[in-house]
Amino acid sequence: MTNKETTAKKSKLRGFFSYVQSVIGMFVGIQSNEKREEDFKEGLERMIYAGLGTLVLFVIVVVVAVKTALPG
Numbered sequence: 001m002t003n004k005e006t007t008a009k010k011s012k013l014r015g016f017f018s019y020v021q022s023v024i025g026m027f028v029g030i031q032s033n034e035k036r037e038e039d040f041k042e043g044l045e046r047m048i049y050a051g052l053g054t055l056v057l058f059v060i061v062v063v064v065a066v067k068t069a070l071p072g
Contacts, residue, residue, distance in 0.1 A: 023050045027058075 022039045025031035026047060031039075039047055 019050070022047065023054055026051050027054050 022031070022035065025035065026039075
């Protein structure tokens with residue numbers, strides 16, 4: 001594996017974790033102004049879809065947890 005390939009993989013992985021951090025920050029509501037502006041520059045539509053997907057996943061987890069915890 002060449003140095004360029006390794007650097008490209010690290011860059012993609014770093015970008016993925018930055019994206020996950022942005023989605024969690026958006027979902028929780030805690031995010032720096034600089035990070036928010038960076039996310040808007042990268043693509044607001046992508047962040048909206050990721051946020052909606054995270055919200056749906058959260059609701060499913062809560063519903064399953066409540067149904068499991070309650071008897072009957």
